[in-house]
Amino acid sequence: MLTLNYRDSRPIYGQIKDGLRRMIVTGALEPDEKLPSIRSMAVDLAINPNTIQRAYAELEAEGFIYSVPGKGSFAAKGSDAVRCVESDPVRQAELIRRLRELVAELRYLGLNDGEIISLMNEGVGQ
Amino acid sequence: MLTLNYRDSRPIYGQIKDGLRRMIVTGALEPDEKLPSIRSMAVDLAINPNTIQRAYAELEAEGFIYSVPGKGSFAAKGSDAVRCVESDPVRQAELIRRLRELVAELRYLGLNDGEIISLMNEGVGQ
DNA sequence: AAAGTGTACTAAGCTGGGTAGTACAGTTGC
DNA sequence: GCAACTGTACTACCCAGCTTAGTACACTTT
Numbered sequence: 001m002l003t004l005n006y007r008d009s010r011p012i013y014g015q016i017k018d019g020l021r022r023m024i025v026t027g028a029l030e031p032d033e034k035l036p037s038i039r040s041m042a043v044d045l046a047i048n049p050n051t052i053q054r055a056y057a058e059l060e061a062e063g064f065i066y067s068v069p070g071k072g073s074f075a076a077k078g079s080d081a082v083r084c085v086e087s088d089p090v091r092q093a094e095l096i097r098r099l100r101e102l103v104a105e106l107r108y109l110g111l112n113d114g115e116i117i118s119l120m121n122e123g124v125g126q
Numbered sequence: 127m128l129t130l131n132y133r134d135s136r137p138i139y140g141q142i143k144d145g146l147r148r149m150i151v152t153g154a155l156e157p158d159e160k161l162p163s164i165r166s167m168a169v170d171l172a173i174n175p176n177t178i179q180r181a182y183a184e185l186e187a188e189g190f191i192y193s194v195p196g197k198g199s200f201a202a203k204g205s206d207a208v209r210c211v212e213s214d215p216v217r218q219a220e221l222i223r224r225l226r227e228l229v230a231e232l233r234y235l236g237l238n239d240g241e242i243i244s245l246m247n248e249g250v251g252q
Numbered sequence: 253a254a255a256g257t258g259t260a261c262t263a264a265g266c267t268g269g270g271t272a273g274t275a276c277a278g279t280t281g282c
Numbered sequence: 283g284c285a286a287c288t289g290t291a292c293t294a295c296c297c298a299g300c301t302t303a304g305t306a307c308a309c310t311t312t
Contacts, residue, residue: 009268011299011300012300013300013301022227025227026230037256037257037258039256039257039258040256047301047302048303050302050303054300054301057258057259067257067258067259068309068310069257069308069309069310070257070258070309070310070311071258071310071311072256073257078235078236091235092232092235096232096245098224098228099225099229099232099242100245100246101144101148101151102225102228103225103246104151105147105151105221106221106222108151108204109217109218116225116246117243119222119225120225120226120229120239135299137268137269138269138270139270140269163287163288163289164288164289165287165288173270173271177269177270179290179291180269180270182289183290193290194288195277195278195288195290196277196278196280196289197280197288197289198279198289199289
């Protein structure tokens with residue numbers, strides 16, 4: 001489901017967060033779909049369950065997943081994420097800031113707006 | 127010239143890198159314009175010169191600035207950055223990957239493509 | 253009752269960011 | 283030539299954060 005890069009300087013729990021967030025926002029994980037349990041994912045990735053738990057807890061605080069004690073953790077709907085404290089509008093403003101910085105750098109490297117916009121969709125399947 | 131956020135979890139040298147890169151790619155720093163010296167910026171920001179040096183060294187490795195021993199450090203031209211080892215095409219591919227992830231999350235939050243494209247330019251002045 | 257689930261702690265080790273201090277070589281201006 | 287500036291290159295140390303290890307509790311499902 002996920003692969004870790006130990007050469008990457010980013011913390012493991014951050015890589016897990018980004019990977020799961022990516023699957024959720026792209027639709028690879030559908031709303032209300034069950035995520036692997038903390039313990040099973042810890043076994044799969046051969047890391048400590050606490051590390052998974054941290055990623056899950058922060059993703060829940062940001063509104064991307066929700067957890068039910070005794071049952072498991074599930075992907076949230078976008079409309080739920082928007083209503084999360086951590087998310088809207090602070091998160092959205094942060095995303096827009098990063099978007100503008102990315103676009104500025106791509107322009108700096110010589111790309112025009114038409115090329116950038118077409119890059120938003122081309123070859124989405126990795 | 128720059129402001130640091132000590133509440134931010136991001137390392138100081140990373141904040142300096144991002145701030146200078148932002149000024150360069152947006153044109154706030156013109157090509158061949160001289161940057162503050164490592165020591166003077168260290169005094170201004172009240173931090174250790176080694177931290178500035180690290181930011182400058184990495185920015186130079188990524189092609190955004192160039193340094194001349196004894197003279198100073200200067201903003202590079204975009205055409206130079208593209209020719210840098212670290213930059214093109216690895217850097218560009220990484221930027222495109224991040225762009226697609228950002229757009230996916232903005233769509234997840236309910237924005238359509240027209241809104242996202244218009245956000246690329248509106249209110250650029252912060 | 254048993255197994256699996258999320259949740260909540262404490263304790264410890266390790267890596268990396270940041271500081272402090274020093275030193276050397278090249279450039280500029282007097 | 284000399285002083286003051288510049289970038290560059292080290293070593294050493296402290297500390298916050300990441301990660302692991304271990305344990306425990308409450309809830310759900312079978």
